[in-house]
Amino acid sequence: MGIREVAKRAKVSIATVSRAMNSPETVDPQTAERVRKAVAELNYFPDSHARSLVSGRSRILGLIVSDITNPFFPELVKGFEDVALRHGYEIIIGSTNYESSRMALCVRRMLERKVEGVAIMTSEMEQHLIEQLVRRNIPSVFLDVGTVRPLVSNIEVDYASGIQEAVRHLLQLGHTRIGFISGPLGLKSARIRRRAFLGCLEGAGTLEEKDLVRESDHTIDGGLEAMSRLLELPHVPTAVLASNDLTAIGAMRAVRSRGLTVPGDVSVIGFDDIHFAAFTEPPLTTVSLSRWELAETAFGALMKHVEQRDPEKAVRGAKYTVSPVLVMRQSTASPATRLPLSAVT
Amino acid sequence: MGIREVAKRAKVSIATVSRAMNSPETVDPQTAERVRKAVAELNYFPDSHARSLVSGRSRILGLIVSDITNPFFPELVKGFEDVALRHGYEIIIGSTNYESSRMALCVRRMLERKVEGVAIMTSEMEQHLIEQLVRRNIPSVFLDVGTVRPLVSNIEVDYASGIQEAVRHLLQLGHTRIGFISGPLGLKSARIRRRAFLGCLEGAGTLEEKDLVRESDHTIDGGLEAMSRLLELPHVPTAVLASNDLTAIGAMRAVRSRGLTVPGDVSVIGFDDIHFAAFTEPPLTTVSLSRWELAETAFGALMKHVEQRDPEKAVRGAKYTVSPVLVMRQSTASPATRLPLSAVT
DNA sequence: CTGTTAGCGCCTTCAA
DNA sequence: TTGAAGGCGCTAACAG
Numbered sequence: 001m002g003i004r005e006v007a008k009r010a011k012v013s014i015a016t017v018s019r020a021m022n023s024p025e026t027v028d029p030q031t032a033e034r035v036r037k038a039v040a041e042l043n044y045f046p047d048s049h050a051r052s053l054v055s056g057r058s059r060i061l062g063l064i065v066s067d068i069t070n071p072f073f074p075e076l077v078k079g080f081e082d083v084a085l086r087h088g089y090e091i092i093i094g095s096t097n098y099e100s101s102r103m104a105l106c107v108r109r110m111l112e113r114k115v116e117g118v119a120i121m122t123s124e125m126e127q128h129l130i131e132q133l134v135r136r137n138i139p140s141v142f143l144d145v146g147t148v149r150p151l152v153s154n155i156e157v158d159y160a161s162g163i164q165e166a167v168r169h170l171l172q173l174g175h176t177r178i179g180f181i182s183g184p185l186g187l188k189s190a191r192i193r194r195r196a197f198l199g200c201l202e203g204a205g206t207l208e209e210k211d212l213v214r215e216s217d218h219t220i221d222g223g224l225e226a227m228s229r230l231l232e233l234p235h236v237p238t239a240v241l242a243s244n245d246l247t248a249i250g251a252m253r254a255v256r257s258r259g260l261t262v263p264g265d266v267s268v269i270g271f272d273d274i275h276f277a278a279f280t281e282p283p284l285t286t287v288s289l290s291r292w293e294l295a296e297t298a299f300g301a302l303m304k305h306v307e308q309r310d311p312e313k314a315v316r317g318a319k320y321t322v323s324p325v326l327v328m329r330q331s332t333a334s335p336a337t338r339l340p341l342s343a344v345t
Numbered sequence: 346m347g348i349r350e351v352a353k354r355a356k357v358s359i360a361t362v363s364r365a366m367n368s369p370e371t372v373d374p375q376t377a378e379r380v381r382k383a384v385a386e387l388n389y390f391p392d393s394h395a396r397s398l399v400s401g402r403s404r405i406l407g408l409i410v411s412d413i414t415n416p417f418f419p420e421l422v423k424g425f426e427d428v429a430l431r432h433g434y435e436i437i438i439g440s441t442n443y444e445s446s447r448m449a450l451c452v453r454r455m456l457e458r459k460v461e462g463v464a465i466m467t468s469e470m471e472q473h474l475i476e477q478l479v480r481r482n483i484p485s486v487f488l489d490v491g492t493v494r495p496l497v498s499n500i501e502v503d504y505a506s507g508i509q510e511a512v513r514h515l516l517q518l519g520h521t522r523i524g525f526i527s528g529p530l531g532l533k534s535a536r537i538r539r540r541a542f543l544g545c546l547e548g549a550g551t552l553e554e555k556d557l558v559r560e561s562d563h564t565i566d567g568g569l570e571a572m573s574r575l576l577e578l579p580h581v582p583t584a585v586l587a588s589n590d591l592t593a594i595g596a597m598r599a600v601r602s603r604g605l606t607v608p609g610d611v612s613v614i615g616f617d618d619i620h621f622a623a624f625t626e627p628p629l630t631t632v633s634l635s636r637w638e639l640a641e642t643a644f645g646a647l648m649k650h651v652e653q654r655d656p657e658k659a660v661r662g663a664k665y666t667v668s669p670v671l672v673m674r675q676s677t678a679s680p681a682t683r684l685p686l687s688a689v690t
Numbered sequence: 691c692t693g694t695t696a697g698c699g700c701c702t703t704c705a706a
Numbered sequence: 707t708t709g710a711a712g713g714c715g716c717t718a719a720c721a722g
Binding site: 047049074092253 | 388393395418426430454477626
Binding site: 002003004014015017018019022046047049050051052053054055 | 698699700701702
């Protein structure tokens with residue numbers, strides 16, 4: 001079941017078989033057909049390793065994520081797998097588990113398998129690893145980290161616009177005391193989101209109240225904890241924006257555990273729109289960051305480099321922007337809705 | 346940065362470099378050290394494609410799942426990736442999206458990349474695809490489907506024992522009217538779970554009541570719907586076992602939307618123990634099917650075949666069993682606990 | 691213990 | 707339009 005048997009059966013040379021498969025237009029239709037037939041009968045397909053070896057193109061892309069168990073990633077992985085497959089690429093994925101030693105291992109694996117590009121969707125990345133990739137001429141795309149340069153592109157999430165949408169929504173609803181629960185401020189993307197929130201309030205002329213902005217850790221428990229403290233304040237916020245959905249879920253839980261309701265007593269908005277967000281109780285209003293779009297963008301960025309095979313004139317990396325969008329569900333409402341209740345009391 | 350440059354720098358032949366890397370014990374320590382040094386200085390590593398081509402071993406394993414977006418799978422993927430990596434294997438994953446055409450594609454991709462084994466963790470599998478693998482001498486493991494034969498192993502989940510634990514727990518708590526919400530009965534594994542439940546009740550001498558066993562579809566909405574109907578019964582069940590966690594979550598929601606509480610009014614038990622189960626409200630008592638164990642078992646099964654390189658005496662497939670275990674959280678309680686409340690009323 | 695040599699399966703000039 | 711021949715980078719005999 002090698003190319004030779006196909007050649008024999010089609011009564012041509014192996015070179016012709018190869019051509020018939022890779023550039024059918026360069027071979028006589030009659031012969032091509034004979035080859036096609038032989039291929040089908042033998043159920044032949046070329047050995048991708050041999051092919052990679054000789055052609056220098058592995059048709060493999062790498063995807064590195066921090067933890068596929070984190071609900072943000074599976075859809076990204078799926079999206080990336082889909083685009084890649086559609087374009088004839090295989091992908092190999094690697095999880096860093098947030099450890100930089102594992103990250104180094106991942107890069108190494110990618111290098112060994114001769115990937116043609118790597119999408120690195122983690123929130124940290126060490127400079128020297130990028131160096132390794134660049135030196136070996138492997139294009140890469142990052143998410144929110146990294147700076148554009150030859151062979152490395154960057155996808156920036158327009159957090160500001162997404163968060164602005166969310167804040168505006170809350171403002172429109174009539175909220176004036178809006179809290180924010182950030183992610184770990186060690187993460188660049190968490191800092192950006194926090195900044196964006198603060199910027200929005202300023203822009204709206206609403207006074208920023210230090211008390212209402214808390215740092216947390218992007219987990220349900222963290223959100224619960226942070227929200228609990230917020231609820232102990234003399235002037236409880238009527239709405240809270242969370243840095244991600246998990247935090248928001250924790251926050252909702254904190255609200256409810258105090259005997260209050262979402263959105264009756266406090267509105268909650270998340271960020272990411274993980275699959276589960278649509279199934280919380282109440283369904284979570286959140287700023288959706290499309291994993292599908294992220295995947296497409298990352299793939300596109302890689303392709304731009306891959307297609308320019310000449311390493312001499314490597315196309316320089318580019319900056320891409322993807323904009324999250326607010327999806328309204330049922331965790332937000334006008335603060336007025338609970339006034340009647342208080343009035344009754 | 347090929348093996349040749351390393352050889353030159355270490356002043357040895359390429360064969361020695363190769364040996365120094367693959368079986369250091371067969372080479373003089375002094376020389377080995379020189380090679381090691383050269384390798385480090387040049388930051389050299391062998392091209393895995395060339396290596397696969399000549400050695401015939403790709404050191405790649407395939408993992409096919411139905412949908413990585415399904416919360417059951419990410420942990421399985423992670424677990425499998427971990428074991429594989431620990432043993433020096435790369436993995437490539439494929440999602441079938443529950444479509445048999447995609448399944449065929451996945452198998453094809455695996456074949457092209459010359460995987461040394463495939464773990465197929467979907468709930469369906471067509472016979473002729475298994476044939477393709479066997480014919481090409483690729484070992485495979487299945488989960489709950491497929492029959493053991495040369496080169497193909499099967500992992501069976503001991504649903505009966507897990508479900509028995511759950512039912513016993515409920516019985517002990519004092520429940521007598523126990524409902525069951527099954528998955529789609531088209532799935533073999535869903536049928537087995539239902540059967541197991543029915544068997545348990547019989548064994549316990551508790552009368553089976555047809556009314557209390559409903560078919561659903563393994564989704565939150567499905568669980569909600571099925572539970573709602575259960576709650577309309579004249580004699581509402583005091584406890585319900587669900588075929589998976591998503592269903593259980595839907596069921597809890599249905600209970601609460603009727604103004605009842607879990608576990609005060611009705612106890613709920615899920616199956617799988619997806620990550621989120623620990624974070625529902627209340628945290629879900631569920632029968633945990635360890636993805637980590639599944640992954641280890643699948644890998645082990647594959648290895649047993651892979652290690653026997655001689656295709657003549659291929660080791661025949663084996664049957665493995667993994668037993669789920671009940672993890673108690675807070676969605677179950679004695680039905681008595683709500684009596685005081687009713688009494689007060 | 692080490693070097694030489696012959697491919698692994700395929701793609702790609704180069705001639706015919 | 708086709709075939710012959712030379713590697714791609716490496717491992718695995720086989721000699722020394």
